[in-house]
Amino acid sequence: MAEVRLEGVSKYFGRFKALDGISFTVSPGEIFTLLGPSGCGKTTTLRVIAGFEIPEEGRVYIDGVDVTFKKPYERNTAMVFQNYALWPHMTVFDNIAYGLKVRGYSREEIRRRVNWALELLGLKGLENRYPLQLSGGQQQRVALARAIVVEPKVLLFDEPLSNLDAKLRVRVREEIVSLQRKLRITTIYVTHDQEEAMSISDRIAVMDRGRIIQVGTPWEIYSNPANLFVATFMGRSNVLEGVVVSRESDNLYVVDVRGLRIYGVSRDKLEKGDKVKVVIRNEDAELLEEDRRSPNVLEGRVVRTSLIGFAIQVRLLLDNGETINVYLKNKTSISEEERLRVYVSPEDVKVYKALETVEE
Amino acid sequence: MISQATRRITGFLAYQLDPPLVVLLLFSLTMFSAVLVVPLMVLLLRPAMSISLDVVRGLLSYPYVAWPPLGEWIIFVDRGDHTLIIVRFKDMGIILNTIMIAFSVTVIATIVGVLVALVTARYEFPGRSLLRIMALVPLLYTPFVNAFVAYKIFGDNGLLYHALLKLGMGYTIEVTYIAGVIVAQAMMFWPIVYLNTLAALLQIDPSLEEQAENMGARGFRLFRTVTLPLSLPGIAAGSGLVFIFSMEDLAAPIAFKVDRVVSREIVKAIVGSRDVAFLSIEVIVLAGLLLITALLWLTVVKQYVSLRQYAMVVRGGRWKPRVAKPGPLMYAIIYLVVFPIVIFSMLPQLGVIVYAFSESWVHVLPSGFTLDHFRELVRDPSVVNGLRNSLVYSTTATILIIIISTTIAYVASRVRFAGVGALDLLATSPLAIPGLSIALGLVILYSLGPFKDSLVDPFRNPAVLITLAYAIRKGPFTTRAVYAGLQQVHQALEEAGMNLGASRSRVLFTIVLPLIGLNVMAGAIVSFVYCMTEVSTSIVLGALNPEQAPVTYVIYEYVTAGYGGGAFIHLAAAIVTMTMALQILAITISNYILRFRYAFLGV
Numbered sequence: 001m002a003e004v005r006l007e008g009v010s011k012y013f014g015r016f017k018a019l020d021g022i023s024f025t026v027s028p029g030e031i032f033t034l035l036g037p038s039g040c041g042k043t044t045t046l047r048v049i050a051g052f053e054i055p056e057e058g059r060v061y062i063d064g065v066d067v068t069f070k071k072p073y074e075r076n077t078a079m080v081f082q083n084y085a086l087w088p089h090m091t092v093f094d095n096i097a098y099g100l101k102v103r104g105y106s107r108e109e110i111r112r113r114v115n116w117a118l119e120l121l122g123l124k125g126l127e128n129r130y131p132l133q134l135s136g137g138q139q140q141r142v143a144l145a146r147a148i149v150v151e152p153k154v155l156l157f158d159e160p161l162s163n164l165d166a167k168l169r170v171r172v173r174e175e176i177v178s179l180q181r182k183l184r185i186t187t188i189y190v191t192h193d194q195e196e197a198m199s200i201s202d203r204i205a206v207m208d209r210g211r212i213i214q215v216g217t218p219w220e221i222y223s224n225p226a227n228l229f230v231a232t233f234m235g236r237s238n239v240l241e242g243v244v245v246s247r248e249s250d251n252l253y254v255v256d257v258r259g260l261r262i263y264g265v266s267r268d269k270l271e272k273g274d275k276v277k278v279v280i281r282n283e284d285a286e287l288l289e290e291d292r293r294s295p296n297v298l299e300g301r302v303v304r305t306s307l308i309g310f311a312i313q314v315r316l317l318l319d320n321g322e323t324i325n326v327y328l329k330n331k332t333s334i335s336e337e338e339r340l341r342v343y344v345s346p347e348d349v350k351v352y353k354a355l356e357t358v359e360e
Numbered sequence: 361m362i363s364q365a366t367r368r369i370t371g372f373l374a375y376q377l378d379p380p381l382v383v384l385l386l387f388s389l390t391m392f393s394a395v396l397v398v399p400l401m402v403l404l405l406r407p408a409m410s411i412s413l414d415v416v417r418g419l420l421s422y423p424y425v426a427w428p429p430l431g432e433w434i435i436f437v438d439r440g441d442h443t444l445i446i447v448r449f450k451d452m453g454i455i456l457n458t459i460m461i462a463f464s465v466t467v468i469a470t471i472v473g474v475l476v477a478l479v480t481a482r483y484e485f486p487g488r489s490l491l492r493i494m495a496l497v498p499l500l501y502t503p504f505v506n507a508f509v510a511y512k513i514f515g516d517n518g519l520l521y522h523a524l525l526k527l528g529m530g531y532t533i534e535v536t537y538i539a540g541v542i543v544a545q546a547m548m549f550w551p552i553v554y555l556n557t558l559a560a561l562l563q564i565d566p567s568l569e570e571q572a573e574n575m576g577a578r579g580f581r582l583f584r585t586v587t588l589p590l591s592l593p594g595i596a597a598g599s600g601l602v603f604i605f606s607m608e609d610l611a612a613p614i615a616f617k618v619d620r621v622v623s624r625e626i627v628k629a630i631v632g633s634r635d636v637a638f639l640s641i642e643v644i645v646l647a648g649l650l651l652i653t654a655l656l657w658l659t660v661v662k663q664y665v666s667l668r669q670y671a672m673v674v675r676g677g678r679w680k681p682r683v684a685k686p687g688p689l690m691y692a693i694i695y696l697v698v699f700p701i702v703i704f705s706m707l708p709q710l711g712v713i714v715y716a717f718s719e720s721w722v723h724v725l726p727s728g729f730t731l732d733h734f735r736e737l738v739r740d741p742s743v744v745n746g747l748r749n750s751l752v753y754s755t756t757a758t759i760l761i762i763i764i765s766t767t768i769a770y771v772a773s774r775v776r777f778a779g780v781g782a783l784d785l786l787a788t789s790p791l792a793i794p795g796l797s798i799a800l801g802l803v804i805l806y807s808l809g810p811f812k813d814s815l816v817d818p819f820r821n822p823a824v825l826i827t828l829a830y831a832i833r834k835g836p837f838t839t840r841a842v843y844a845g846l847q848q849v850h851q852a853l854e855e856a857g858m859n860l861g862a863s864r865s866r867v868l869f870t871i872v873l874p875l876i877g878l879n880v881m882a883g884a885i886v887s888f889v890y891c892m893t894e895v896s897t898s899i900v901l902g903a904l905n906p907e908q909a910p911v912t913y914v915i916y917e918y919v920t921a922g923y924g925g926g927a928f929i930h931l932a933a934a935i936v937t938m939t940m941a942l943q944i945l946a947i948t949i950s951n952y953i954l955r956f957r958y959a960f961l962g963v
Binding site: 056068087089 | 857
């Protein structure tokens with residue numbers, strides 16, 4: 001089990017700064033996910049760790065050893081590529097055996113280890129097939145077998161599920177997690193899918209424009225997003241503009257949103273009169289049946305409903321003119337034009353200072 | 361901190377290139393420098409050292425420039441029952457003749473090439489596939505003999521003359537001298553414009569034209585506003601190439617007895633010389649002018665002739681091209697204009713075959729079928745010697761090509777650092793740089809100073825330089841095929857190998873080469889065949905020691921000797937017919953492998 005540490009890593013592509021002073025530490029044996037929209041630098045970070053890119057600034061340590069200038073083949077990482085990168089001219093067996101051959105293992109030892117990997121991933125019987133004769137899920141498992149069979153210090157996953165269909169994706173990600181739990185190899189996982197990230201990770205680093213915005217457990221990130229970007233990136237949410245009216249307690253504020261008073265919490269220190277953004281997750285609103293007058297009750301007219309499976313998404317035109325989307329679970333029939341009242345708990349309302357310019 | 365920065369750069373480079381790859385790259389670059397860059401620089405710089413006002417004045421007067429032009433444009437000869445019209449054009453001196461011929465040929469070739477490309481790319485009509493194949497026939501390389509056949513067709517006392525005489529319309533035509541060179545070269549070279557334009561047309565996203573139609577543009581307006589601008593790069597690439605090829609061509613001027621053009625002047629200067637001192641400064645300047653024209657063209661179209669662009673064309677077939685049913689007017693153009701032009705252009709190649717299999721072709725029609733000329737080939741010592749030399753040079757050159765081209769293509773497609781763009785240009789440029797300039801540069805460089813009397817001194821031993829020149833000049837065919845193959849091998853396949861502990865060279869041999877082996881082979885076959893038919897350096901360097909000259913030099917000698925239809929021309933035709941068969945075979949194989957029908961186009 002190895003620790004992976006990045007210190008102040010920056011990477012330029014021409015004049016474009018792809019990574020901007022990235023630092024984080026991945027603890028031995030954990031699944032650490034780099035999460036962010038496309039172009040945020042997550043794959044570049046992974047490639048820096050694998051050694052395919054050499055950063056202009058900063059250092060990379062694996063197991064306490066500075067590997068910044070080590071070549072990819074001197075690092076003992078193993079990567080599962082987005083498109084699997086299985087060699088089409090080699091059989092499943094030869095694909096998996098490649099790393100072992102490079103390491104100079106004996107013939108019997110190679111056979112023994114490849115068989116172990118085939119068994120572990122349920123690929124027995126497919127060893128003489130060529131990659132193109134396999135299904136997407138099988139190819140994905142061969143790529144995984146090829147990576148773990150060399151007993152790498154670090155496993156790297158680059159959006160490994162993006163080429164699978166939705167159902168298979170959920171199954172394979174469970175398999176990856178249980179395999180990792182069994183082998184306890186330090187794992188760094190790249191994805192843009194926040195649900196995938198939350199379901200498999202021990203910890204998540206949210207990235208945006210070449211920087212790490214927040215590192216934490218899935219729960220920390222979901223329940224306490226560090227800024228507006230993280231808050232809106234995790235899940236579906238409504239962003240409303242408002243002005244701080246008063247500070248109620250330590251981090252609880254009252255915000256005026258076009259005449260509507262909303263209580264919400266903030267990580268920022270806010271003053272009366274500050275312009276703010278108020279974030280309300282779609283799933284955090286609940287339907288109020290009784291006629292209760294209390295803060296954080298939003299009342300309006302249903303503009304549109306659409307069924308999304310586990311709930312109904314309702315678009316509500318509030319009386320103050322704002323429109324919000326909410327997921328309502330307990331009511332099966334909501335008709336358009338109907339008037340509704342929903343309640344959002346103050347802890348679920350996140351308030352962020354509105355910034356005129358991009359930070360710094 | 362400085363050592364930090366250095367380490368980052370060296371670390372980056374060390375990742376990109378490991379030692380075996382560095383060795384291969386250095387070897388390739390050394391070859392390019394020794395056979396292309398340095399000789400060409402010498403060619404350009406040498407006159408600069410000794411040029412004088414007298415030389416410039418000389419180059420602006422006869423025989424280099426003849427103003428006013430000499431002779432007649434057209435001569436009418438009254439022969440009682442009929443009038444003979446001799447189209448010949450005036451002699452304007454070596455330099456102006458060359459430019460005028462190249463310009464006229466380029467204009468004609470561009471018009472014909474674009475027309476045929478448009479018709480075959482955008483219309484569906486009976487005989488379209490046949491037309492596409494026939495359009496490639498003039499590109500079959502038949503050194504010298506095809507031009508000779510062209511002369512036989514419409515030159516002095518030619519088939520055209522006799523045909524019109526038979527029709528009894530009261531007049532008949534001979535196209536000779538400079539006019540003949542223009543017609544013959546236009547016939548030979550228009551398919552180059554055709555292929556480049558066709559490639560460009562097939563690359564245009566149909567939705568771009570559909571969008572324009574959707575907005576109301578039709579017919580010629582659609583062509584003028586959308587299709588033409590989008591295919592202009594391809595047309596420009598093809599036309600420029602025709603200009604350069606025309607200036608460099610020796611065959612048509614020899615066949616039509618035009619002495620005063622740059623290419624013949626250069627060869628004339630070399631063939632008689634025993635020492636480099638015999639080369640006049642004027643000749644070197646002429647070869648330099650050829651080179652400068654080619655370089656100018658390369659800088660203008662460089663992004664359209666790059667490896668990258670070629671790889672895009674090879675991938676091709678990404679969408680279903682737009683084809684329409686022709687209207688009545690278009691049908692008329694297709695069957696009354698396009699087909700006759702294409703068939704007419706095939707005549708020289710067909711004539712070569714006729715010469716090869718006929719006993720004699722002195723009069724209007726050939727007589728007597730025979731295989732004797734082919735039997736004679738294995739008996740004639742100079743032919744046997746020439747063929748053996750060509751095989752040795754071409755095989756050696758092909759081995760060098762495989763090493764150099766694979767290295768260059770791999771580095772150009774995989775390694776990222778400043779200068780890779782220049783490498784791309786360097787790798788493709790030999791296709792467009794006149795071989796006569798390269799040959800002359802080699803002669804000058806390697807007969808001087810430390811090289812004098814060494815193994816590479818062309819006056820002692822031209823074999824080495826011929827082989828190296830083949831490798832550089834015909835390498836681009838392989839480089840492009842390999843590069844196209846590499847574009848289809850996803851980089852992640854290599855990264856996966858390195859990630860599992862294999863060095864870059866190991867990845868190259870265990871993963872990359874097995875995947876692109878067929879591309880290397882396809883390219884090497886084409887390169888080999890074009891080495892066998894190489895003309896410019898073969899003649900210039902071969903002339904320095906006929907014992908070591910390749911077969912193309914032998915053909916050159918036979919054609920010049922066999923003037924007037926002697927047995928020598930039949931022998932030359934037999935050799936060329938065999939090389940033509942070889943080309944068809946090589947192109948078929950490589951097209952089958954690359955699934956691409958333009959694998960052999962010039963650029």
